Amino acid sequence: MRNARAIRYALLGMVSRHPGGIHGYALKRQCDRILGHFWRLSFSEVYRVLDGLQGDGLLEEVLDKSSVKRKVVRVTDQGRCRLGMFILEPAADLPLPRRQELAIKLLFAGPECVHDLTQVINRQRDSCMEELHLLAAQRRKLRRVPVDPFVVNLLIDGAEGSVRAHVSWLDDISKKLMERFGARAT
Numbered sequence: 001m002r003n004a005r006a007i008r009y010a011l012l013g014m015v016s017r018h019p020g021g022i023h024g025y026a027l028k029r030q031c032d033r034i035l036g037h038f039w040r041l042s043f044s045e046v047y048r049v050l051d052g053l054q055g056d057g058l059l060e061e062v063l064d065k066s067s068v069k070r071k072v073v074r075v076t077d078q079g080r081c082r083l084g085m086f087i088l089e090p091a092a093d094l095p096l097p098r099r100q101e102l103a104i105k106l107l108f109a110g111p112e113c114v115h116d117l118t119q120v121i122n123r124q125r126d127s128c129m130e131e132l133h134l135l136a137a138q139r140r141k142l143r144r145v146p147v148d149p150f151v152v153n154l155l156i157d158g159a160e161g162s163v164r165a166h167v168s169w170l171d172d173i174s175k176k177l178m179e180r181f182g183a184r185a186t
Contacts, residue, residue: 007133027050028133058078062074106173128166135159
């Protein structure tokens with residue numbers, strides 16, 4: 001499930017970096033460039049959140065003659081204050097035990113399924129390796145974006161660590177299945 005509150009503050013924060021205002025299309029493009037792999041947002045989601053932020057008095061519309069066809073918004077004083085409060089409060093999304101579909105498969109698979117289950121684990125491992133490849137590509141893209149990539153690199157570091165831990169877990173499962181069931185696991 002997506003964290004609507006975090007998305008709301010992510011967009012408020014992005015708008016706050018544009019004191020003169022920004023329109024939704026440019027904001028979406030900027031989110032794609034800077035937050036890309038972590039916060040994939042649709043245009044409709046961006047506009048819906050911007051409308052909600054404006055309705056709550058955290059954003060205001062700006063008259064911008066250069067962007068006649070687009071609604072330009074900027075952060076209000078109240079929006080800046082709320083963003084500051086959000087930044088300093090403890091994170092609400094503490095890591096929770098992951099509900100792994102693979103755990104259910106392991107729990108109910110009998111010894112006769114070990115070979116096929118090993119193939120499932122290998123495909124999941126391949127997906128993790130692809131994810132690591134995508135994270136590396138995101139890191140390379142940051143070199144071309146005219147912002148300080150420090151924080152986004154920290155996010156990528158965290159994501160890579162999580163994926164590598166998952167790969168390690170998958171490798172451990174494969175090893176233990178092999179130890180327990182031998183040739184049936186290969």
